[in-house]
Amino acid sequence: MLFNSIDYLFFLFIVLIFHQFINSTFRLILLIAASNYFYYSFQPQYLYLIYLIALLDFFLAKYILKNKTYSFYLLLLNLFINLFILFYFKYINYIIEILSYFNAIIFNNSGDYTSIMLPLGISFYTFQSISYIVDVYRGKYLPQNKFLPYLCYIFFFPLLIAGPLVRANELIPQLEFLKGSNFENLVKGFKLIILGLLIKVVLADNLSPIVDEIYNMPTSYLGALDVLTMAFIFGFQIYFDFSSYSMIAIGSALLFGITLPQNFNFPYSSSSPKEFWTRWNITLSKWIFEYIYIPLKNIKFSFGLNTLLFSILPLFLTWFIMGLWHGSSINFILWGIYQALFIFIYRIVSTFSFFKNIKYINTLGCFITLPTIMLSWIFFRARDINQAFEIYTSLFKVENFFHLSFKENYYLITLIITIGYFVTYFWYKYKIEIYFPRLTFKIFTILFYTIALILVFTYLEPINQFIYFQF
Amino acid sequence: MLKDYLKLSNLLIKFDLLVAFLLFLVVINYFYRGIYVDYSDPSSFTKVNTVQKKIEMDNILLTCTLNFSIDECFKLKANSHKKKQGIWMGNSQNLSVIEKHNANNDSAIKHLYDIMNSDTMLVTSLSLPNANLQEQFYILNAITKDYEINFLILAIFLDDTREFGIRDEVFKFISNDSASLEKPFSQFKNHSKSESKYKSKISSYADEYLPYWSERTNAKNWINYQLYLLRNIIFNIDPSTKRKIIRSNYEANLEYLVDIITITKIKNIRLVLYNPPQPPSNSSFYDDIEYSTFLCHLKKLSQKNNFEFYDFTNIIPKSSWLKNPNKETYLDYMHFDEEGHKILANEIHNIIINNSSLRYKNVIQ
Numbered sequence: 001m002l003f004n005s006i007d008y009l010f011f012l013f014i015v016l017i018f019h020q021f022i023n024s025t026f027r028l029i030l031l032i033a034a035s036n037y038f039y040y041s042f043q044p045q046y047l048y049l050i051y052l053i054a055l056l057d058f059f060l061a062k063y064i065l066k067n068k069t070y071s072f073y074l075l076l077l078n079l080f081i082n083l084f085i086l087f088y089f090k091y092i093n094y095i096i097e098i099l100s101y102f103n104a105i106i107f108n109n110s111g112d113y114t115s116i117m118l119p120l121g122i123s124f125y126t127f128q129s130i131s132y133i134v135d136v137y138r139g140k141y142l143p144q145n146k147f148l149p150y151l152c153y154i155f156f157f158p159l160l161i162a163g164p165l166v167r168a169n170e171l172i173p174q175l176e177f178l179k180g181s182n183f184e185n186l187v188k189g190f191k192l193i194i195l196g197l198l199i200k201v202v203l204a205d206n207l208s209p210i211v212d213e214i215y216n217m218p219t220s221y222l223g224a225l226d227v228l229t230m231a232f233i234f235g236f237q238i239y240f241d242f243s244s245y246s247m248i249a250i251g252s253a254l255l256f257g258i259t260l261p262q263n264f265n266f267p268y269s270s271s272s273p274k275e276f277w278t279r280w281n282i283t284l285s286k287w288i289f290e291y292i293y294i295p296l297k298n299i300k301f302s303f304g305l306n307t308l309l310f311s312i313l314p315l316f317l318t319w320f321i322m323g324l325w326h327g328s329s330i331n332f333i334l335w336g337i338y339q340a341l342f343i344f345i346y347r348i349v350s351t352f353s354f355f356k357n358i359k360y361i362n363t364l365g366c367f368i369t370l371p372t373i374m375l376s377w378i379f380f381r382a383r384d385i386n387q388a389f390e391i392y393t394s395l396f397k398v399e400n401f402f403h404l405s406f407k408e409n410y411y412l413i414t415l416i417i418t419i420g421y422f423v424t425y426f427w428y429k430y431k432i433e434i435y436f437p438r439l440t441f442k443i444f445t446i447l448f449y450t451i452a453l454i455l456v457f458t459y460l461e462p463i464n465q466f467i468y469f470q471f
Numbered sequence: 472m473l474k475d476y477l478k479l480s481n482l483l484i485k486f487d488l489l490v491a492f493l494l495f496l497v498v499i500n501y502f503y504r505g506i507y508v509d510y511s512d513p514s515s516f517t518k519v520n521t522v523q524k525k526i527e528m529d530n531i532l533l534t535c536t537l538n539f540s541i542d543e544c545f546k547l548k549a550n551s552h553k554k555k556q557g558i559w560m561g562n563s564q565n566l567s568v569i570e571k572h573n574a575n576n577d578s579a580i581k582h583l584y585d586i587m588n589s590d591t592m593l594v595t596s597l598s599l600p601n602a603n604l605q606e607q608f609y610i611l612n613a614i615t616k617d618y619e620i621n622f623l624i625l626a627i628f629l630d631d632t633r634e635f636g637i638r639d640e641v642f643k644f645i646s647n648d649s650a651s652l653e654k655p656f657s658q659f660k661n662h663s664k665s666e667s668k669y670k671s672k673i674s675s676y677a678d679e680y681l682p683y684w685s686e687r688t689n690a691k692n693w694i695n696y697q698l699y700l701l702r703n704i705i706f707n708i709d710p711s712t713k714r715k716i717i718r719s720n721y722e723a724n725l726e727y728l729v730d731i732i733t734i735t736k737i738k739n740i741r742l743v744l745y746n747p748p749q750p751p752s753n754s755s756f757y758d759d760i761e762y763s764t765f766l767c768h769l770k771k772l773s774q775k776n777n778f779e780f781y782d783f784t785n786i787i788p789k790s791s792w793l794k795n796p797n798k799e800t801y802l803d804y805m806h807f808d809e810e811g812h813k814i815l816a817n818e819i820h821n822i823i824i825n826n827s828s829l830r831y832k833n834v835i836q
Contacts, residue, residue, distance in 0.1 A: 007673045187488050213636045221719040405719045407633065409702070442487055449491035454499055458690045 001041040003248045004200045006460060011038070012193075016255050020180045027178040028148050031156065031256065038157035039120070046119035049085065054147075054154045056081060057129045061136045061143035075137045079130060086126045092116055094328035121161040123325060125154050127287055132168040134291060141168050149175040158252040162245050164263040164283040174258045181257040191449070192251025198452045200244035201459040203417075207237040210413065214406055215381055222394035226405040227378070228371065230391060232414045234381045235374040236421070239268065242281065266425045268373070271365030272350070273342045276373055293318040316340045326380075331388055335379035342372055503683040503690060533580050535597045537640045544595060545618045556619060557594040559583075559819070560611070561626030561747065562602045563806070576809040582816035592823070594624070599641070603634035603720075604727035606641045611731060613645035615738050622741035624819055625731070629746075629757055629765045632724040633717050716761050725768065732776050742778040743822055744769065748787040748815070750805065779822065786818060787811040 001008050015034045019027055039047055060078045064071045093115045132153070135141040144150040152175045153168060181189070211234050214226075222230075246263035253260045267280035277285045296314035316337065323336020349355060358364060375392075382388035404411065426432070433441045535544035545556075559580060580596040587594065599606060607625065614620060678685040702708065735742040746766060757765075766782060773780035791811035 006677055010673055190488055216636050218719045218723045221722070403718060405717060407717065412702070446487050446491045446494065449488060450494040450498060453491060453495035454502065457495070457499060458687050458694065460687075 001038055003245060003252075004197060004205070004460060007041075012252060012255070016181075019178075019256055024178055024180075027180075027256075028152055028175060031175075031178070032148065032152050035152070035155040035157040035160060039155075039160060042120050042161075043117070046122075049119055049122070050125060050155055051151075053082065053085065053126065053129050054151045057133055057154075058144060058147055058150050061133055064133070064137050065143050071137060075133060078133045082126045082130050082133075086122060089116065089118055089122055091328045124163050124165060125160065127165055127284075128154055128168075131165075131287060131291060135168060144168075144172060146176070156253070156258075158249040159260065162242070162249075163281075164246055164249065164260055165287050166260060166283065170261060171258070179257050181255055185254050185257055189251045189254030192247045192254065194449060194452050194456060196244040196247030196251060197456045197460065198244075199240045199247070201461070202455050204237055204240035204244060205459065205461075207233060207240065207413075207417075210410055211237050211381065214410065215383065215387075217405065219387065219390040219394060221403070221405050222391065223397060223401050223403060223405065224395050225401075225411070227391055227395045228374070229406060229411055229414050230381075231371070231374040231378055232418060233410065235268070235377045236414075236417050238377060238380065239264070239280075266421075266428065268370055268421060269366060269425045269429075270369050270373075271362040272369055273339065273346050273373065276369060277339075277343075288318060288322055292321055312340075312344055315344060319343075330385050331379045331382060334385070334388070335376055338376045338379060342376070499683060503686055531593070533584055533595060534578070535595050537599065537644045539644075541614055541617070541644065544597070545614065555592045555621040557592060557622040557624065557823070558611070558614065558620055559594050559596045559624040559626075560602070560607055561596075561598065561624075562628060562631060563598055563600050577812070578809075579812040579816040579819070582813050583820055586816065586820050587823070594819075594823075601631055601634050602628075603631055603636070604724040604731065605635060606637055608727045608730050608734070609637060609645050610641065611734055615734060615740070620738065620740050622743065622823065623731075623735060624743045624745070624823075626745055626747045627728065627769065629716065629762060630714055632721045632765075633714070635717075635720040635723050712756065713758055714756050715758055716765075728772070732772070732778065735778070736776070743781070743819075744773065744778060745781040745783050747783055748807065748811070749784045750792045750807075751785070751789045781818075781822065783815070783818065787814055 001011060011034070015030065018030055022030060036047065039050065057078065060074055064074045064078075067074065096115075132141070132150075136143050149172050150168075153166075153171050156171065156175075159166065214230055214233065243264040250260045250262070261283055263282050265279040265282065267276050270276035270279055293314055296317055299314075319336040319340035320333060321336070322339070323333040326332040326335070355361060375395075378391050379388050382391060436444070532539065532544055578596075580594065583594055597610065599610075604627070611623065683690075732742065734740070746769065769780050787807050788810075791807040791814075
């Protein structure tokens with residue numbers, strides 16, 4: 001049941017009606033039942049996995065608190081099981097592929113292998129589970145006494161498939177005291193859902209066929225402008241797609257009186273890669289920072305690494321893991337290393353006092369960060385590593401500089417979207433609405449939501465699933 | 472007065488979404504009622520009288536389109552073994568759309584059927600809007616896997632070489648089961664298959680009971696058409712605007728043409744390739760150099776691979792085209808009337824039967 005389908009809206013409406021009118025003690029059960037149904041509509045065969053992880057965490061967390069002597073080993077056991085499940089489902093196909101390749105070469109035996117389907121949302125709910133156990137171990141959070149709020153924390157349908165990644169202390173207290181949603185939350189929630197749907201069905205879904213077309217085209221005649229267009233157009237597609245998913249998730253949760261953290265904050269207006277990662281998939285970035293980067297940084301190596309290597313190793317390892325988390329293909333790993341390299345260069349450059357004195361350093365930073373980040377998405381979207389490198393090489397083909405490889409419309413669309421994005425960003429940043437009389441602005445808002453509703457009504461089709469479902 | 476204003480202001484602020492929803496209902500009711508024409512078919516909303524016709528003769532479908540399956544198009548014909556089977560592939564201009572249409576008019580394929588001895592030969596047209604050669608290749612490949620084809624007539628438009636990639640409807644056509652098929656080269660797989668079972672129930676309810684729900688495709692086409700008009704107005708695009716080739720797509724299309732030629736050789740299919748008629752105008756809407764290079768390339772390819780190639784640029788007289796193509800009718804400046812279709816059918820007939828062109832003497836072979 002995709003968020004961008006009439007089925008989901010119908011489902012949400014039914015759950016909301018029940019939620020508003022039933023006794024508060026049954027609200028949690030309702031949300032768990034709804035989440036069961038939601039996941040069942042996608043992959044009933046993997047429902048057991050969520051229960052298994054939830055039960056394991058719930059009991060191990062209790063033991064971690066009770067047995068101080070063995071708490072570290074219990075933590076390791078939990079991490080091992082969670083990561084084993086994650087790795088097994090995410091990378092087993094890739095491992096089988098490699099093994100069968102060697103099998104064919106060495107033993108001349110080419111057997112047929114059935115690939116294993118990735119359980120939807122596994123990367124997100126295992127991360128939530130890990131953060132809970134680690135927080136309990138670190139003493140930041142007391143283990144849950146009641147199983148149902150914990151189950152719902154792992155299982156809450158708006159964030160089950162693709163986040164936002166929430167911590168136990170952000171969600172469980174809200175689940176323990178569920179109230180009927182107030183008028184303000186309902187309006188906010190519906191507005192976010194409408195906005196999310198508008199961005200998904202009108203922008204992301206309409207960019208999708210263009211992206212498919214240009215990434216399927218031969219790369220031999222691509223020039224620099226074409227490569228930038230490819231990078232920008234996919235960069236916007238993935239942004240619209242993922243941020244709209246987060247908006248619908250946050251809006252849906254708000255309907256039940258639950259506040260989820262913001263996941264995107266105009267990331268493409270960032271003036272540095274560091275800032276970008278505080279504005280793009282914010283909850284995942286924070287998770288990676290807290291549970292991977294900081295622990296790696298705190299490891300005291302004793303095998304004589306020199307200072308520079310010692311300082312950059314956690315950065316590159318973190319981004320290697322981040323790339324691997326997105327997928328087993330080498331493209332994702334290279335994407336991670338690209339990000340690490342960009343951050344590393346930024347760290348060095350930002351230490352020079354010369355740059356600090358430049359008047360419009362933030363604007364300049366944005367002009368550098370935006371295309372560099374956009375270009376990194378080519379690793380994400382290219383069908384394989386060869387295509388990715390062919391596209392990157394085309395950036396420097398001087399002979400192709402002056403001719404265009406795509407339909408004229410595609411350059412125009414990329415330009416319009418880029419301008420539209422920055423207009424929207426400045427509107428929010430400088431709160432343009434305060435320059436309008438209150439009533440005029442409200443009328444404008446009403447017209448905006450009227451048009452948004454018309455467009456959502458017209459374009460709502462579950463033709464494209466969300467890109468982040470595959471991660 | 473001020474009190475009233477403040478009351479209204481406060482109400483709007485509090486219930487803005489509700490007001491927007493009510494406005495949405497009013498607008499959608501008005502907007503969707505206005506969309507009574509089919510915006511997926513240019514003939515129904517451009518101000519010219521063109522039409523696409525489905526033609527069936529003796530229960531045999533002559534005009535195959537993507538709305539049918541390969542079996543629907545060819546199964547019956549395959550039963551009549553004595554007939555030579557031919558496919559005429561191209562886009563709407565040559566195969567389906569008739570300019571200045573009235574109810575009795577027929578397209579080239581019907582005229583070809585009338586003049587051809589249908590006891591010995593049967594030609595099925597396969598019309599594809601903006602047909603690129605990659606799609607043509609996959610379609611031909613799919614058809615020839617199951618059915619014996621004796622000759623292939625292929626119209627190749629320079630304009631259509633701007634297109635590349637395989638559209639969903641083409642996938643559906645060649646697979647007969649779109650749900651099980653994944654696009655090649657697409658990294659992002661479609662998981663919506665499990666959705667479709669459940670979706671269909673709710674959607675069919677919505678189609679039946681939710682006002683205007685089933686008419687949304689038309690509304691989408693209307694919006695796309697308005698955007699198209701807007702772009703043309705802003706950038707002053709009209710029929711006379713030169714259409715430049717897209718080099719990578721052009722080259723890739725020509726590579727697929729070579730693949731088509733290979734199939735015809737392997738399957739022993741006679742290939743007749745032609746450059747379709749162009750509307751008469753003082754200056755071509757193609758770049759002159761690009762157009763002549765294109766024709767030259769096809770000529771060389773035909774010589775090298777020993778198939779027939781005909782250039783039909785000027786075979787349709789001026790009277791058969793739209794008189795004054797202007798900004799309102801630019802969607803349909805490419806189509807000609809029934810007389811034009813007759814001329815084209817005669818040409819094709821003569822080529823198939825006599826291996827020569829009737830009117831256009833400058834045949835390249």
